[in-house]
Amino acid sequence: MTLAAKIDLPDPRNAIDQCDASERRAGTRTTVGRLSTIRDGQDIPHDVIVEDLSLTGFRYRSTDRLPIGTPIRLGLAGAGTAAAQVVRVDGDDHGCAFDPPLSPNQLEAAFTSGTVIQTPGLTSGAGEIDTGEPWPRAVRTAIFIGGGAAAWVAVVALLKALS
Template sequence: MTATVAKLYDQRTAPRHSVGLDGTLRDDNNRPYEVVVSDLSLTGFIIPGSANLKIPSRIGLGLTGLGGRSAQVVRKDGQGWYGCVFDVPLTDAELNSVVVERPKSTVVSLPWTPDPILDAPSFRDERLSPLIKVLIIAGATGALWGGLAAAVWPSL
């Protein structure tokens, strides 16, 4: 396994940029961890070992200016730093927007459109009043006892 990790580490070809960007990492159980990405490239990033991640494991990384990205943890060095590879590499424009322009806002707007099925009146929560619930239970109980009595009565 060590040879595989070293091979993956040595195959890095994209230039690295020291960035120090705050981000949110989500592990394979979707637990969030606040991290600082210290090194970023088109193909991956390095983070300190603040989270206990397995190698290999699937993670998600949210960065200001990029939004959420899926990645895989591929190595951990002797100081506890994790090396991660993006599932889909960044574009030059995305990397430039984070490295050069340094976005100021930590708010990433998410596209949202109403769902016609879930917002339909038939899916809305329409609860019954307590009185109606009691009447339904009493009626069902009476009907069951009546059916039981009718079934038992002729045999007596």
């Protein structure tokens, strides 16, 4: 007598959607509450507030609703960027799974520095940020004080000429 058994395994591409909610969010979460930017699959930036973060995923809040399954990249100030996928949407809250998960070092470094704003054309040839200010602060201060003193001298001279 021969017995045959068939095991139906879920499609691994849908494993995130099929697992229990408690299993999906089992990682230790760190409360973040910081502004960041995600880029969707078409490299369109979306400003978000990252609410919490773990090795395997994160939750963010944004009025820009992305559908479940959307591939994204999250900017982690201090730790670069990380690829993820939207796995849950509840109003403005979005749950995302990192693919691959963050390393412990990335998690520790994430959001330890200021938000990075990359704007083309704002760097000098040496890689330094060009603030658009042509003179150092000391020179600008001297011009400001000198200009104020010159204006008062002109006012006093005008008052003497009129009297």
